[in-house]
Amino acid sequence: MSASLKLSTAVKAVHCLARAYPEPLSSTEISGMTGINASQLRLILSMLAKAGIIQSMQGAGGGFILNMTPDQINLQQLYCAIETRKAFHLAVSGNHEQIPLNKKINTYFLDLFEDIQRDIESKMETISLADVIQKVETHY
Amino acid sequence: MSASLKLSTAVKAVHCLARAYPEPLSSTEISGMTGINASQLRLILSMLAKAGIIQSMQGAGGGFILNMTPDQINLQQLYCAIETRKAFHLAVSGNHEQIPLNKKINTYFLDLFEDIQRDIESKMETISLADVIQKVETHY
DNA sequence: AATAAATGTTACACTCACTACAACAGTTAG
DNA sequence: CTAACTGTTGTAGTGAGTGTAACATTTATT
Structure with a gap:
């Protein structure tokens, strides 16, 4: 699953948990509320549990x-917990690294993309789940 | 081709053109210098030509x-000229939009991702081809 | 102890986008 | 008129993403 897809899935699930608190919700119940497949939810929720954001029983x-x-929960924490690949997908020209110029430019871009990745992460750090819930419920 | 791959390809090609200036280079020649397939180069170079960044004869x-x-050339111009899909691939949970909450959260994330996209673009605007060439030749 | 209801994890089929390349149509200098 | 280009379309192969099922594991309840 792509990072952005997982992130939005995570937010939807956690949003349900926030409304149900302090009652626990099963993956089947969340599936019913969101339409997202229960197995898929469990994949993501178990990652969030490992990160200590939620508790699973x-x-x-x-x-x-x-x-x-x-x-207390921000998007960066969620993103971090579920990340497998980077948001800014950093592909540089494949396999022509025997040519010195290519290798240098590839390195340059990998550095640049990492830099951008860090920017994205700091931005997400400033957005709490409470912000998202509040914004979703008022502005949309 | 992904945006980032095309971008690095474009930079490699344009870097060759900068060194050869004012002599023109054919796609076959650039292919020889970079190892990138000539057809692929022509695809990208023709887009750069349409954007007025290079001239094709x-x-x-x-x-x-x-x-x-x-x-006078910055990465944003190059990126813009060759972009087909966004750098920050904005996938949100697919097709459960009949559920109001989902639709709202999807919209929220699409907005957020557009915002991030804009951040990336402004960052790229600050980096000129001259910067890249200079950095590649000295720091790597 | 048996059962039912959960999570956690693995596996898999299917689709689809990406990649790399070839082929050829269109264009222009000499 | 020919050779050397660009411009564009098409295509086979591959790999990643998606959605889901299946099953092993864990735990409350009776």
Whole structure:
């Protein structure tokens, strides 16, 4: 799954958890609320649980519950927890690295893209889940 | 081709043109210097020509030649000229938009991603081809 | 202890975009 | 008129992303 898709999925799920708090929700329940496949949700939610953002409880009567308040959770934390590949997909010309100029320019761009990646991450750090919920409920 | 791949390809090609200036280079010649396929180069170079960044001359003895000095060309111009899809690939959870909450959160993220896209573009605007050439030749 | 209801994880089919390249039509100098 | 170019279209192969199912594992309940 792409980082941006996972991020929006994570926000939707966590938003449900915020509304249900302090009651836990199962992946099936969240699936019913969002339309997102339950297996897919579990994949993402288990990553969020490992990052300590939510708590997962196995077994009958279990489910997921927030482990932090919405204003303590920011998009960067969510993004970090679920990231497998970078948001700014950094492809540079494939395999012509035997040519010195290519190698140098590739390196330059990899550095630049990392730089941009850092910019994106700092921006996301400034946006809390509470911000998102508030904005979604008022401005849209 | 992804935007970032095309961008690095464009920079490599334009870098060759800068060194050859005022002599024109054919796509075959640039291919020889960079290892990049000539057809692929022509695809990108023709886009740069349409944007007025380089000039293309058809027919025997033709080729490509810079139409601006390296310090007048910035990465944003190159990126703009070759862009087909956005750098920050903005996927949000696909097709569950019948659920109002989803639609709102999707819209929120599309807005956020556009915002980030703009940030990336302004950053690229500050980097000229001359900067890249200078940096590549000294720092790497 | 047995059962039912959860999570956690793996696997898989399917689609689709990307990549790299070839081929050829169109254009121009000599 | 020919040779050397660009411009554009098409295409086979590959790899990543998507959506989902299946099953192993864990735990509350009775």
